[in-house]
Amino acid sequence: MKCFILLAAAAAAFGQQIDLSKLEHLASKAKESTNVSLDPEKLKMASGLLGESGDAKNLVLSMQGVHVRTFEFERPGEFSSADLEPIRSQLKGPNWSRIVDVKSKDEAVEIWFYMTNGRMGGMTLIAAEARELSVINIVGALDMQSLGQLTRQLGLGGGVALPGMNDAKPRTDPKPAPKPSPRQQDDDNDDFGD
């Protein structure tokens, strides 16, 4: 019976989970790369150490997976939009909707939501800069409000929802990314510095 439940949960999470191994070829070109992959078992282990708040623990337990790939390159132009096509192709399913697509000269951010029956079941964020690429995939029934609540309770940030989507309390001084790197201006406007 336990097996059946696990299989059902795995099947349910199948659509929301993105295979980020398609980006592994960029690791050889990056000066620094990070790979985080948390399955339900690891999330359960992590939640056991979140003793400070039962809400945080419950929110983490509601997640079915957290997958992150980040790459930091020496020079601009080490990766292109084509490198992200294997990821975007997985987001073409009927349940995925791109809700944010922000592009500027050398930055691009896409945020995709996985929706079933009007409820959020997963999120994918693709953030590309001239020398940095981050792809985050969160699987589970964790909406933006809950995500903001979780980050606040864990003392990570102010909890930011996207405008118009259950705004959480905004921070006045945004925290830098965990691995900040100096930005460089680049004249190219297509392939992130090509």
Add this chain to the structure above:
Amino acid sequence: MNLDEELRLALVRREPPDGFVDRVMARLEHQPRRSWVQPWMAIAAALLLLAGVLAWQWREEREKRIAAEKAKADLLYALELTDSQLQQTRSKLKRHSLGGLI
């Protein structure tokens, strides 16, 4: 006397002499223990086994704890990165806001 008769007489049942059983039992009581396993050895072996089990259990718990700490660190990193990216995206959207849509 032929061989058969000699064998028959040699193998005939004879009752032991009087006091034979008592003498044998008395000698048995006075014989020293020949077993090399001392009581303290058994206790030491049991303690060693217990120590081994406890050490293995401690090691298992420690490895689980390390794995959980790593999972927590990974989770915090992922959430912080997500929050940071959302912060930056929100700033961008505010800069590019169109007529109060946001």
